[in-house]
Amino acid sequence: MTSRRHKTLLAGAAITASLSLALSGCGSGSGSDSAEGNNIISVNNGEPQNPLIPTSTNEVNGGKVIDALFAGLVSYEPDGSTKNEVAKSIKSKDSKTFHITLKKGWKFTNGEKVTAHSFVDAWNYGALASNAQLAANFFSPIKGYEDVNPSGKGKKPTAKKMSGLKVQDDYHFTVTLSSPQSDFPMRLGYSAFFPLPQKAYKDMKAFGNHPIGDGPYKLDGKDAWQHNKQISVVKNDQYDGNREPKNEGIDFRIYTNIDAAYADVQDGALDLVDMIPESALKTFKDNSSTKAYSKPGSVFQSFTIPGRLKHFSGKEGRLRRQAISMAINRKQITKAIFQGTRTPATDFTAPPLEGYSKNLKGADVLKYQPAKAKKLWKKANQISKWTGQFKLGYNSDDPHKQWVDAVSHQLTNTLGIKASGAPVATFSQFRSEITSRKIDHPFRSGWQGDYPSIGNYLVALYSSGAADGNGSNDGDYKNKAFDQKVKEAASAKTPEQGIKDYQAAEEILLKDLPAIPLWYENVSGASTKTLKHVQFDWKNVPVYYNITKS
């Protein structure tokens, strides 16, 4: 070895090394997970889209964590029934003014008491437009919402607080709504309605990174949220509510994709995964190294055919929609493409919910009847002859292509028309085209309830009040009879009567089909063999507090 050759090789190495040093700064990623507690359950999650503030969390990755950290006035049992949690009682004579009494002794983990102000201030914060909270719309039924979040372009809020919220004393407050809503108490377990400690308002940004709650779990120390890596929560010993944790804590491990999470469950490096990657749908139930879970879930999937489209208005439109619905063989698609992890739709809600039904009047329009479909399509052609192509819009950054192609094939074969998928690259582009009403063909749609009420599936999507950009009625469907029925349901004297009214409203939808119901997404998951008491709730989320490890 000559010294010169030595220099050559070293120079190369030195430059590469100095390069990587210069670039990495002095980032030594903390590469070790904290020591595994015996009863800490590790579960998959994605990085929350927003800061962990209840009123700005509107998607599931943040929602799972927020639900573990906070307790609201009511909580949901796994089956979707409502139980008082911080509330002692919620009383109303007219479903318009609610008298809410709190239990004493609830505390946030920083020692602050949970009082009427904890709720009222948090709701006012969430509703005020200038705070830019994504869940602001949830407060719109409350009287005075218009003053803090006015509708109409460029209007500024004229008040900071909603007039409908009044604090009597530390443990009593009243909520007055603009119009009766019999299911309002049921909504109060949704994360937007959680309380905040006074400390939050001092620095909301810091709070969003390190929330302080009153729920079954609390963040595990200062670095509990390691972005894009994991969020660790541990049992909150002061908590004395309906969701008493049977484990010591939950590690929400953040994965870039579900395939990797499923691989880790098979490998024993992760305890539970609450979704199954497409590649494993066929095999996951028979995998010997894991336990598999599957049951009907609360995601409703459909495609919307706006009435403004050519050939889809009035009587002709109704005939064509019914024909299209009958031309789709839902059973075949859920079996062949989704390996039985979807359930064919029989209504506009979802199986886990009170009021879901398999035998509504007119539900046979959702059954595969090719002969009848052809007949109806012909009938529509007599009104005005079909021209052009049937396109079905979707976003190709999620796995929709397969089923869209399958539906298109079935329409082509049954109705003898040209049908095909119309993908756009990203969800964001897809939603923009829909909300701006630029999209000129039918498009995929879907819904998952925020709180366990079928009203949440119907009013938000098909009522006139939610049309024209004021809500999620993207097809701008308007039907007075339907509006009347959901209004009756909202002001019904008993929940049972409300459900009857909602189902009557659904029967109207089955005639008009503003959206064509397709199927409900099942909850599918897998865990290591050591987990016990794994159960999925009405919202397709594992009931974390009940899980134990042996």
Next chain:
Amino acid sequence: MLRYTLRRLLQMIPVLIGATLLIYIMVFALPGDPVQALFGQRAPNPNVVAQIRANYHLDKPFLVQYLYFLKGLATGDFGMTFSGQPVLDIIARVFPTTIKLAFIAVVFEMVLGIFVGVIAGIRKGKIFDSTVLMLSLVVIAIPTFVLGFIGQFVFGLQLSWLPATARDASLYSLLMPGMVLGGVSLAYVIRLTRTSVVENLTADHVRTARAKGLSGVRVTTFHVLRNSLVPVVTFLGADLGTLMGGAIVTENIFSVDGVGHTLYDAIIRQEGTTVVSIVTLLVIVYIFANLAVDLLYAVLDPRIRYA
């Protein structure tokens, strides 16, 4: 040498400004509305949308937004993501991981590639050479994601030799993704080294060395190899830059929290600040890698001198 380096560094400035402006224009031109997408399937609240736009200067004309971005850069503020994280934190988090990954890949390519390439070159046309040729062609033909999934399934799940995913970004768990990442380039390095060695074996200076009576080993390692490395180093330098930004597929398969998938997510979310910041850094990495390669030439080949 020093003047040359300085000149190259000064040339970086217009390149950087041009690159950031171009990327900014592209992100700006993407269809769709990032703020509305934050609401998912739900109806966006127009007041909240307007407020968020104002918070991120998205309501301003394009050039004003760009100037805001440059102003931030000058003060070391890379802006915020939609989830309220400083972009600088994200960069500090993901770059070290990807550097580790790229480093493993490059070392793997360099060591194995040059070693196998030299042997193949010396034994031109023999059985070893033809086998390597075949194998490297096969590897070049296999897409990275196939290689990744096979590696994950066989060595991670079936044999349990290595972790199936690299969530914790430890060197050990990054071994497999690193090798997968380096796999395709490895084949190129082998081919390049081999061709280069074959050429140099018949060069004049090698004949002279042999005539002087130097041992075969010395001739190959020192006289042949040194000159043969010029094209290989060029390739490795360029590859380092590519690996930094182009590891999207591999990072996704192994759930590595690195530059590639962060960039991909940011593009999907249309987070202009994140995209531009990361790409700017990647451009800097690229420029430095190229500069390092050019300077290495002079070390490797005495005939090259920089005035």
